[in-house]
Amino acid sequence: MKHSCIHWFRKGLRLHDNPALLAAMKDCSELYPIFILDPWFPKNMQVSVNRWRFLVESLKDLDESLKKLKSRLFVVRGHPAEVFPGLFKAWKVTRLTFEVDTEPYSKQRDAEVVRLAAAHGVQVIQKVSHTLYDTDRVIAENNGKVPLTYRQLQAVLAGLGPPKQPVLAPTLETMKDCCTPGRDNRDPKYEIPTLEELGQDPKEAGPCLYPGGESEALSRLDFHMKRMTWVCNFKKPDTEPNTLSPSTTVLSPYVKFGCLSVRTFWWKLTEIYRGKKHSSPPVSLHGQLLWREFFYTAGAGIPNFNRMEGNPICVQVDWDDNPEYVKAWKEGRTGYPFIDAIMTQLRTEGWIHHLARHAVACFLTRGDLWVSWEEGQKVFEELLLDADWSLNAGNWQWLSASAFFHQFFRVYSPVAFGKKTDKSGAYIKKYLPILRKFPAEYIYEPWKAPRSMQEQAGCIIGRDYPRPIVEHEALSKRNIMRMKAAYAQRSHSKAAQVEKESTKKGGKRKLPAGPSVVELLTKKPKAKSS
Template sequence: MSASKVSSVVHWFRLDLRLHDNLAFRNAINEAENRKHVLRPVYFLNAEKINISGINRLRFLLQSLQDLDDNLRKINTRLYVFKGKAVDCLPNLFKQWQVKFLTSQVDIDPEVVEQDEAIEKIAEELDIFIVRRVQHTVYDFNAVLRKNNGSVPMTYQKFLSLVQDIQVKEVIYINKQISDCCKATDFDCKDFDVPFLDQLIANDRTNLSECKYPGGETEALKRLDMYMSKKEWVCKFEKPNSSPNSIEPSTTVLSPYLSHGCLSAKLFYHRLKQVENGRTHTMPPVSLLGQLMWREFYYTAGAGTENFDKMVGNKICTQIPWGKNPEHLKAWAEGITGYPFVDAIMRQLKQEGWIHHLARHMVACFLTRGDLWISWEEGAKVFENYLLDYDWSLNAGNWMWLSASAFFYKYFRVYSPIAFGKKTDKDGLYIRKYVPELKKYPSEYIYEPWKAPKSIQTTAGCVIGVGYPKRIVEHDKIHKENIQKMSQAYKVNKERKAMKRPRS
């Protein structure tokens, strides 16, 4: 790579892998064309993140990057992909490309914030102008916090009251051809192409499942159009009435596209409003729009809370003396707990990278306050590795909620790993798909195979303790003990808060 003598404008794609609703990128285009600078859209593949990501998530990311590159080429530019951390790569690129202007989006992940601060310092020394836009959410979370006097709204309803009169701007689209003068001399260099999956991972790909949800803006908009055309379905959608164990998803599965930035949350908001306009429809929190607002709620909480993804040092999180049991954690993560419904969910997560939100409720409660008494932070790490729609703020917020550490405090309401799944799938079709060892079990025993007589186990071809594990805990007994532990933890936290209050 030879040093460039032409000044450059760089747009750093991160969680905005799209051309629609990308004001930061349009700012970069305008700056490059007005000043006759080279335009360089870049993306950095962090090797550390690749090493911990599940293969499904990595595949989704690469598909999204390839689609982004394809769409960029349609408007006469391209994506430059680099392997490494932005904080390590950008300082050299600043000098090599004679960068004068850098645009990107605002993020709240502490690792990213720390990286941004380091890059800003370097850019300032080199007299590089930086523009960052809030474009991963419907609302500017910092503006919402200011509206609440700098405090985090601790309830969903409080959040809704804060944003009810905020007007959401219309979505912009970038489709105009970019001037040839903005092309770099290395435009056709293959070194910057989006890598293939097998170029990044060395492990066996034979277990890679069928790609159910291809990544990219093109697929995101196609999926959005498909669901928004089902106006009656959208208007009648109620979160509690969707099925966590249907073989085909009973929700939109737009979350991976939102989390990677292939779909703008603002566009989703406007399309939902269009469908609801003039029609009778369900309301937040159970409506589809309500689901989008949960995302906004957690982003606002994450932006305003130090150590949001940890228990210690997190002012909104109840301090609970969770236990440590590596064997139980591993059994949960690999789907071998002996509870078929829990195991089916965790295996679907590992195989496909996505599980229904109510299924997430089930396994999160099981890991934490329900059965295993293991910290929600451990569960959050597993979800980070495997979820296609992993999102820093939503992951931490949901885990705190489901472990009754914050936002939700009815810790005595515990999901049953037996009864909950039966409500929507009494014959266990979901279990038979993801826990095939049990596929020949009678429906009577599919959720509780340990209750089947030995003769039935043998006939079904799977003896418990041999072909499928015994239960690692007894739910009926352990969840009652854990409720008592939670009660004690709440009592201790209440006493601590009382001691910290200033005396009058």
């Protein structure tokens, strides 16, 4: 039987290593590649003009690649559950294929589409290719539980073996028996949207340092894979957060949108590592892909993963509600140049180094401002090109010491941390030009510069650039005590739950004695600043 097939592009905006697309082409007479502009996303999350631009560029590149296969991309507007019945009927569809998506809304959306397809007699084929492994299988192999440490994940994956090899991209030969009706009739209703249609002003976009699309992704991958010594020696903690050009690959936006297959990335690295001395997980490039897998698995299996409330692994912290602090942090007006330079780079370029993310996340949450990680998560969701639901939620919980990482007494200094790798403050001067005339001695703490020096630099602190909104040394120590209290309360709640469950079973478990909350609060911890 020859099928009339729809392949539904979502995140996997590529031809290479796209098993669901190949499944659509098998025994196919008519192929309709589509992308749906789902209004749910702009209604339920903030998306910056930079990320919209990346998506539009990726869709244009995908369309050009499909044209080379004598096909095209149809961009459909509307809720998937509302548009599919019409497409099934108009195109006489008998098969629908798409890549598995593990995010909560996506799973709900896909389940509804599968039901609709069944009602219309349409076969559905789903393939795993956005992650290295099937996250459901990883959880099943771990006795139905999400691995909560990197080592646990590694142990489970060791039993599963290496990730599947990527599949080849389709060719004209693959497409020889199928066609795309209407590929030459560019009906405006199926065209790629402009930024204006998406409600965005192109003039507000920052410099296009990372153009979207599979072609760009593969070109960048090829560039980095030629740096074989660098690849083999790569250790993420040794890279620098405040270099004037990125010290890492910046392939994350391409992996997030699926312009670059994570499996292709993995196996390219494997080829380079073979027979050579190289770094290992968790710090190697392979290790970075496994961190992605770690958070994807957690996001797939932990309820309410992107929230504190109802999240079983998240420490419940009584964060402050301070919109003014959030606004100042987001806009780069905290009065700490290192923090403000990072946030300025994020707003304008859509990407910042992972250690820069550590610094600003710690500052917003447990380090200084004592604002919920959920507020930071929203800002990163809006501004990052590589904003990824699972990784964003997981990393914010980690950096706020709410889950995964529990050394809450280790606090990033908004002054000392940046100085480690950029004593002269060149990074600050690039993103905060108002401070460019301050000498290195004061570039991280311009409020300490004498008034005469501020006048000479053409920047009066408190007028031209804000004073620090908080005093780091005092607040970081206070916040350590507040985190200690939150952890003590969590321990007490867990102990009470254990006793309750034990009593239910007919026995009473004697709990070990431990320090009270008062004792924990009065004991002075040794603060550590990075």
